[in-house]
Structures are given as structure tokens and as C-alpha cells.
Amino acid sequence: MPTILGQNQYGKAENRVVRITRDGDTHHIKDLNVSVALSGDMDDVHYSGSNANVLPTDTTKNTVFAFAKEHGIESAEQFGIHLARHFVTSQEPIKVARIRIEEYGWERIATSDGNSKFIGADEVKHSFVRKGQETRTTQITFDGERWEIISGLKDLTVMNSTNSEFWGYVKDKYTTLKEAYDRILATDVSARWRYNWTSDDERMPNWEKSYEQARKHMLQAFAETYSLSLQQTLYQMGSRIINNRSEIDEIRFSLPNNHHFLVDLEPFGLKNDNEVYFAADRPYGLIEATVLRDGVEPKIPVDMTNL
């Protein structure tokens, strides 16, 4: 046979599971999008169509929903760990399970206020509005022995309206850009960080707290860095996380430079004193880099932040 099969994986993608937990009248939501990818002894199904080793993708879907009941959803990471362990340990042909999860945040609707004429309005504890900012992500991979957990977020749009410059760059025959000493810096943060937890023998991180802290450090580093380049800001965002969160060893960013061009108002006899900008769509700068703890080996794939 002149052709052979290489890496392969399969499963059910984008299972939209919503889990409600009722603590008396107070309800809690976990809202996830779960994708399962399994790999192992799957040569036959590719070569001959024999499904003898194939757990149907429909079954992987059922398992996601059943596990939401059986184990609850304490965190996206913990939920993915339950799923990955199950697939690898319960089916002999399955050697590796990779679970990807997106999580959508919700906050409570504030129903009580001084003007409310609705008795008991302040006791409504089952009403929510979707936060709408970033999507939280995680990827759990298990090969039967070691765990790899890469969590992160995407689509967190931020902007500094000053404290950003760009000058002193290389100029070749195609360079026309003018140097900037006070510009807007805006980006949609896509970040993925790898935990150094890899074994059931180690103490597991507090996934919820770790996420909140990593997010906070990134935002603060973005805000507090006086930026000479988006690369510099990116590095500050990454090192702030590595320095403050011992459970995280590596982080990769994909940061589009969302250009805000100062509009030339001189033809209309007006001076634009960094007040009026055109927010451009395309093209955009794209700055991507990994920041890691000194001495550790990088493992986050280069394109993972673009998925």
C-alpha cells in the first residue's frame, strides 16, 4: 500500500451543555461547549471501514451529558478531567483523549432597587444575563498516565487610549509609516496557559481561582505597561502571570493590533488632537509569542491561540 495513515482523532464536537445547580432558591449556572477528540487503535476504520474499535461520536455526546449529572461541573477543567479519564480507562482501543471546552460566563440580574415596587424583587436568584466578554477555554489531554491542561481565554477586547508609542523601527524601501509618540493600543486578547500539574499524584490547582487571577494579572499588565511596542506589552502580560502564578509554566498569546487611525481633519480646517479615530478591520498587525518560566520546555502549539 503506497499510502499510510498518520495521526488521527475523532469525537463529537460542540456539545452545548448547561448545568443548573439549585441551592434552595439560589441557582447556579455552568454553560459549556464541550468537544471530544479520541485517538488510539483506529487503523481498521480508516482502511476498511470496520467500526469494531469505534465508540460512536454519539456515545461521546451522551457521556458528556451524563457526566454533567453524575459528576456535576465544578469547573471546566475538572469536568474535562472526568471525561478524559473515562474514555482512556474504559475503552481499550482509546489511548489518548483530548477534551476542549469553551465556557460562557453569566452574572445575576440585579432585581432590587430603591424604586422597585415589586415585593420580594430582591429575592430573585434564578435570573441571569450573559457576561458577554471573553470566552474561557480549556484543553485537557490524557494518555493514561500524564495530564496536560492548557487553559485560557479569547475575545477579550482591551484598549489603552494613551501611553503607547512606536518608533525607532527598521526602514526599507517599502516603509512609509510615520513614527508615533502617542497612539491608541487596542487588541483582542487570545491567551492559552499551561499548568504544570501533570499527575494525579500532585495537588491539583484551584482552577476557578487560577483563572480569575491569571485574567486579572493580564489586564493589569496591559493597563500598567507604558508600551513601546505591542510585543513589549505582550511580554509583560505573560511574565506577570508566570511571576504571580506558580501553577502556570507557559503562556502563549495571539494579539491582533486593532488599528485605530487618527483621522486627518485638516482638509476641513480642524485639528485632531488625538480625539477622533477610525477603527479599522483589516489588515491588522498580528503579534504572537510564548512566554515561559525559565528552564521549562515549551509545549503549547504555535497556532493554538488561533483556534
Next chain:
Amino acid sequence: MPTILGQNQYGKAENRVVRITRDGDTHHIKDLNVSVALSGDMDDVHYSGSNANVLPTDTTKNTVFAFAKEHGIESAEQFGIHLARHFVTSQEPIKVARIRIEEYGWERIATSDGNSKFIGADEVKHSFVRKGQETRTTQITFDGERWEIISGLKDLTVMNSTNSEFWGYVKDKYTTLKEAYDRILATDVSARWRYNWTSDDERMPNWEKSYEQARKHMLQAFAETYSLSLQQTLYQMGSRIINNRSEIDEIRFSLPNNHHFLVDLEPFGLKNDNEVYFAADRPYGLIEATVLRDGVEPKIPVDMTNL
């Protein structure tokens, strides 16, 4: 000539203008997407291609950016009023101007906390993160005499995890739905409300406050209504606004019923006590209605909430 020209309009759509206002070190953002549509004596350009009456769409774009400097952006509504007035009063062939604006909200990045080692971190006042919830909208129409202002929002996703039922409906030969006595009710609110301000002689509403209050009343009504149908909830959301905001006479909603189906876990020996749901994409119920102050004439187009 066997064919004739009917209603027509033209202009530049989706001008992405960002306006920074600097109050010392404290910066403020207005982030708008402005679309201009002009109509009037435009027969010739359609019949013969003569542009003698045509103000270029490029000029309408320039005007948007110039006005962001000349008038500032106090609110989306006020900005649209400046623009509409200008086009109708400065160009004889232009009889009606319609300005549509989307506004994206931003909030400040909190940079100070007890653990911060960055001196002065609490003084960063130029860093923002996009709110990411609803998109605020407005449509300003001016014919040289009267104003019509229809504001609103879209993509505000809300959910009640209980206090929703659906039963007692018509059953025909195609009906298989089981009655529900405790279900999730979730929707993406798209709402447009019409102000009764129509003339420069009248006192203009406080657009910013009115928006915040209308949004608040809608959310509270959604949360506080024990729902027997999404139609009932819709009507409560609308009447709550009309009753509390005298400046608003009419509101139209388009509310998808974002189905969350209780997953049947019995095949796996599990009981699903309103805990695990599948969030479906399509199809979805779609409930649309106008609620208006008794005695006023409805004017919001039926499909406006779908744009």
C-alpha cells in the same frame, strides 16, 4: 417608460468612529458604528447616471468624522441628530436623512489592588475593556421638520432557570410537545423603543439616562415575571418601560426562544431533576410584538428588530 423608480436612499454605512475625550489623565471613550442614508431628489442618478444631485458617500463618511470633532459625541442620539440636521439643511436635494448608530460599551480596567506592587496603579485612567454585552442602537430620522428617534439594543442574552411554564396550548394532529411546568426560559433580547420627542421645540430627553433606565426595567421585568409564555414575559418587559418612562411611547421586541432541552438520562439509569440541559441552536421559537402607550399610533416597522 414601463418602469419607474420607487423609494430610494444611499449613503456610507458602518463608519467606525472612536472618540476619545481627555479630562486630564482621565479618558472617556465613545465607540460608534455610524450608517448614513439620504433620500430626496435622486431620480436623475438612477435614470441617467447624472450625479449632479449626489453628495458622495465618501463625503458623508468625512462628515461623520469631522462632526465627532466639531460637536463631540455626547450620546449616540445627539450625535445622530447633529448629522441628520446637517444633511437635510445643507443640501437642497436631500429631503430626509436617516442615521443609524450602533454603540459598543467599554468599562475601565481596575488596576489597583492590595497585592499590586505597581506604584500609582490605581491612577491608570486610560485603560478599558469592552463590556461585550448588548449592542446599543439608535435610528434618527429627520425630514426637515419632525424627528423620529428609535433607540434600543440587541444581543442581550438572558436566562431564567425556573419560574417558566408552558401548557394549555392548542393541540392539532401535528402536535407532539409535552406540557412543561418548570422549564428554562432564555432569549437574546432585541428591542427598539420610540421616543415621543419629535420637535426642536420640545425638551429633549436625557438619552443616556433613558437608555440605562429602559435597559434596567426590561431586565427586571424579565427576572420578576413568573412566565406562562414568552409572549407574556415580552408584554411585561414592554409595559414596564412604557409605565416607567414617559418619554417612550412604543417598543418592539424580537425574542428568540433559545431552547434548553432537558436531556433524557434515563437510558443511563440517571434521573434529570432539571439539572442538565442541551442548549439548541436551530430551530428556535421567535416571538415578536409591539407594546405601546394606549392611544398612540404604532410607527416602528415590524422587521426593525431583526436588522
Next chain:
Amino acid sequence: MPTILGQNQYGKAENRVVRITRDGDTHHIKDLNVSVALSGDMDDVHYSGSNANVLPTDTTKNTVFAFAKEHGIESAEQFGIHLARHFVTSQEPIKVARIRIEEYGWERIATSDGNSKFIGADEVKHSFVRKGQETRTTQITFDGERWEIISGLKDLTVMNSTNSEFWGYVKDKYTTLKEAYDRILATDVSARWRYNWTSDDERMPNWEKSYEQARKHMLQAFAETYSLSLQQTLYQMGSRIINNRSEIDEIRFSLPNNHHFLVDLEPFGLKNDNEVYFAADRPYGLIEATVLRDGVEPKIPVDMTNL
């Protein structure tokens, strides 16, 4: 009660029905996205939550799928007519039914060629690739007596690389645009045309042929018009249809002017002889107009082409 209910409608949106017809080994596909909107005596469900007049949206969904079996799908228009008639005539409270349908085209995969070693490859008649160009649309409205059929298409992207000019326009203080004597003209056609068939007593148009012909005439008019403005091209596209298709009385277009800017290559010592363009996203010109048969009354809503 200080608030009242205005226009309202409800139903199941975006039912994705695929109908396979088997003519021996030769299969045929109809691939539709069907949305149902019903209106009538629905005050109670809004005011009190009583569903006594409400046929569930779930039932409207079931009806779509059942009718695909019972009636087949000869055309999107004919299918919508079956559905609208059913809802209005079978449920007393329902006074008006509006069915909106999107149709996605498919073409056969060519499986036979000179190099094929697969015997009988040319006889594969059940394999399809999605066409991927425009989405065909129709809206069927029935009030128990009269029909209104508005069909059309959207997202048909076209470009003329020459034979387009733009000059002789109004110049005000905000005008900076340079006149153009040879530019690219590109747009995404969104068009909706209204048939003059309104009664079961009249002979029904051949919906499939009418669509193909209307599409052809629009494309030919776009290609063959030497354009002094996009408005002129629009009018030619519309009048070509009205003049050639007696079953169509009115057509409305929404045509974005997809700007292709000639790139200034002079800084690099290069001359750009209408060869290299930057395709911009936003802002874009937006030209909208109705063309209609002389003497008929316009009925297509102004914003219908934007839905």
C-alpha cells in the same frame, strides 16, 4: 391599562429541512431553511399568559417536516404556499401566516473522466457539492384571501473591473473624493421581487424558471451596463427584470458599494495602471432602491433587503 399590544407574530424560525427525492438511482435535493410567523387573535397570551389560542411553535416545526413528506418540495414558493394555507385555514385564531424560506443550491459532483479507473463512475447520481453562491429567498404571506409572494436572493457577489466611472457629483466643505473615470464596481446583490400573483384563481407562475430568469437578467444587466453610478446600474438591473418578466411587478435592491481602492505605489517608484487594488471592508457605500412597473403600488418594505 395604560399600555396595549400592537402587531405581534410568533412561530418556529430556521427549520432546516432537507428533502431527498429518488428517481431510481438519480437523487434530487431540496435544502431549505424555513421560518414560520403566525398572527391573529393572540391578545390573551400576551396579557395573561393563557395559551388557549396558541398553536405551539414546536407544532409549526413538526408541520414543516410533515409537509415535506406529504406535499414534497416542488419549489420553495410552492412549499411555503402549502404551509401558509394550512395554518390560516386550519386554526381559527390564526388570521395571517408568513413563511420565509432560504434555499441553498447544490450541483452534482462530476465523477466520470478520461482518467477514471472506476467502472461506472459516471453513474454516480447521489453525490452533490453545495453551489455556494447566492442564497435564494422567498416570503409567502397569506391572510385567507390574498397571497403576497416576495422572492429574491442575497450574497451574490459581482464585480466589473472596468466600465465604471464616478464624477460630476456635489462638492461641499467635507468633500475630498477625487473623480474617477475608470474604477472597479463591486457589490453583493441583495434583491427581493414581488410577484403579481395574488389569488388562487390566477395562474401560478413557474417559480423555478422565474427565479433562473430573474437572476440571469440581473447579472446580464450588471455586466452590460456602462456605469456612471451604482444607482444607475441598480436601476438597469431592476428594469431589465420588470421588462422581461411579466409576472414580476416590483423589485427592491440593497447594493453595498464594495470599495476597491487603487493602491498608491508611487512611494515605491511603481506606477499602478489599474492593476493593484485594496479590497476594503468598512465603511462601504450602500445604495438601496425600489424599481417597479409603472402604475403599480409599491409594497416591499424598505428594509426587507437587509434581513
Next chain:
Amino acid sequence: MPTILGQNQYGKAENRVVRITRDGDTHHIKDLNVSVALSGDMDDVHYSGSNANVLPTDTTKNTVFAFAKEHGIESAEQFGIHLARHFVTSQEPIKVARIRIEEYGWERIATSDGNSKFIGADEVKHSFVRKGQETRTTQITFDGERWEIISGLKDLTVMNSTNSEFWGYVKDKYTTLKEAYDRILATDVSARWRYNWTSDDERMPNWEKSYEQARKHMLQAFAETYSLSLQQTLYQMGSRIINNRSEIDEIRFSLPNNHHFLVDLEPFGLKNDNEVYFAADRPYGLIEATVLRDGVEPKIPVDMTNL
């Protein structure tokens, strides 16, 4: 320093260049979306913000447009090769250039027909309609010595309405799926294939012909395979290309299983003889695999087909 910089790259993404070539009155279009990613000696800009080694992303954008004039666009691959070579050979700090290109196809508008009253209509050679099917892709990577060219396509939607089965799979406690002996098989093909051309010393493939042939073989294999699983079909699609195109050594697929569920019409007293299907959105099966020439080393990243 406790943190260090890992892999990094930067450049301008999504440069939308349209190149018109005029062969007398006959025009030709190339419509590309070009993204540049450069890497090399970029530590300083991350650590200190020094841009001394940074060619601005604005310059990489200018270069794309200038090269469209200087070199023309013979094919996306050839254009990317020009760009990658330029960046690596002209700037000492740049060690690797990666160019990603999406290409959108156009076809001519047929303007002549028997009914045409427009003289010379058959001579219009500058009018185009966008094909709208797949997006063609390529990625060119150059490190100063060796080339890696990975081309492909995405969003090519295909369907077999019969000749697909799925049975004989693993059943565990979460399995409820019924075996299928005649089902619809539908997917959106995302494929990336790697050429074995790596050096300027070797004869370059005919990129345009190779693309057309690879696409054709994939489609034919999809149509002609009697499928017992989507994995089997995938493998046939890949091996057909490897066996027929000696210039291609490896191909990776990401194939969603676009479920078309047979609708249960029994509650309505109807029999569904493989005629009426519900096309579901999410979740979907996702089948991914690499097929490669025996003896070669796989190099296409696992997630590349998902970008």
C-alpha cells in the same frame, strides 16, 4: 530573569489584495487575503520595547501590494514564495517567513444568449461573479534554505444522499445510537496537503493544475466511495490524491460529520422512506486524520485544518 521568551512571530494579517490583469478587453482577477508572519532576532522588542530589529507590519503590508505589481500573481503559491524570499533575504534579523494566503475564486458572467438584444453582449470580458464554493489556501514557509508549501481548501460542502452506512461499533453503557444501513453523509471539507518541493534546485510544481487535480480527486473519491464510516471515506480521499499526484506527500483532513437526522413522521401517520431530514448544526462528529505517502515523515500540524 525568571521568565523567558519562546517562539514568536509578527506581521500584518489579512491584506486583501485584488490584482487585475488586462489582456486587451479580457480581464483576469486574482483575489487574495495575504497574512505575513516573520520571526528571527526579536528578543529586544519583547524585553525592552526596542524596535531596532522590527520591520513594521505596515511595511509588510506595503510589500504585499507592491509585489502584486512587481511580480504579478501567477498563483497564490508563487506569490507567497516571492514574499517569503524577500523578507528572509533582505532583512538580516528575519530568519523565517511564513506567508498564509486565502484565495477566492471568480467566474465570468455569461452575457450572451439567444434572447439578448444587447449588441456585443458576448464580448463583455470584465464582469465576474464570485464562485462562492471553497476557499483555497496556501501556507509558504522559508528559512533561507528550505521551502515548505502546504496548500489546500476549506468550506467545500458535499453530500452523498445514499451509499453510507454505520454499524458494528462499540457499545458501552452510554450508547443509544441505532445502527444505520442507509444514511446521508455530508461534510465541509477542510484539507491541507504538503508538497515535496523544498528547494529552489528542484523543479517547481504547476500550482494551479495541481490544485485543480487534487480538488477533483477528492471530490471523486467522496462520491465514489461506498462508505462504512466517514473515516473510511476520508482515507479514500487522501489516498486518491497521494496516488495520483506525485508532487504531494501528505494530506490532512478535518471533516465534520454534518448530521442529517431522519425525521420521525410516525406520530403524524406518515412513513419517512429516507426522504425528509433535519440538518443539525451542533453537536457534530469531527473526524480528523493525516494520510501520507509510505516512508515520508508527517509535518502538517495536527490543528492546521482547523485554522
